[in-house]
Amino acid sequence: MNMDIAAVNALPYEDFVNILGNVVERCPIITAAVWSRRPFLSFSDLEGAISEFIDALPESGKEGILRCHPDLAGRDLQSGTLTRESHQEQAGAGMDALNSAEASRMARLNQEYKERFGFPFVICARMNDKANILRQLFERCQNERAVERARGIEEVKKISRLRLQSLVLTDAPNKL
Ligand code: 2AL
Numbered sequence: 001m002n003m004d005i006a007a008v009n010a011l012p013y014e015d016f017v018n019i020l021g022n023v024v025e026r027c028p029i030i031t032a033a034v035w036s037r038r039p040f041l042s043f044s045d046l047e048g049a050i051s052e053f054i055d056a057l058p059e060s061g062k063e064g065i066l067r068c069h070p071d072l073a074g075r076d077l078q079s080g081t082l083t084r085e086s087h088q089e090q091a092g093a094g095m096d097a098l099n100s101a102e103a104s105r106m107a108r109l110n111q112e113y114k115e116r117f118g119f120p121f122v123i124c125a126r127m128n129d130k131a132n133i134l135r136q137l138f139e140r141c142q143n144e145r146a147v148e149r150a151r152g153i154e155e156v157k158k159i160s161r162l163r164l165q166s167l168v169l170t171d172a173p174n175k176l
Pocket residue numbers: 069070071072085086087089090120121122123124125126159
């Protein structure tokens with residue numbers, strides 16, 4: 001589906017949330033909140049409204065958004081309970097095809113990261129390959145909590161933009 005912004009603006013609330021509710025992973029409250037900012041002038045305007053909502057949250061709210069994200073190559077992938085979007089992203093980055101050494105390294109570092117920061121490691125899987133994800137996971141374990149909170153939110157916004165692009169026509173593709 002690829003709606004233009006006028007079609008998005010014409011959606012009743014229920015349809016808007018049904019279609020766009022997982023643009024931020026498992027955070028339909030963000031979509032629900034942003035609906036009241038209609039009409040959107042453009043794709044970027046809609047993207048900006050989501051981004052502003054996230055930025056206005058207290059640090060605990062930002063950490064809550066990070067906690068809504070499933071681990072990469074984690075339990076939800078194994079048990080088939082990922083959201084459709086997340087499954088596509090993780091499979092695209094080869095997270096469903098790790099060898100046993102990679103899988104145990106990923107599990108150990110994901111656990112270490114969560115113990116250190118209290119929220120999961122988040123990275124835009126569609127913009128990274130397997131080797132890159134493992135390297136960044138290792139490196140980012142060494143950052144400060146505030147740095148990682150901000151970094152995780154940056155990645156959430158990248159994920160969200162790509163999800164939005166699969167649903168809504170962008171106005172200025174050369175600038176994105
Ligand atoms: C994810 C996910 O589910 N999709 C993605 O791009 N990144 N999860 C994560 N913990 O980074």
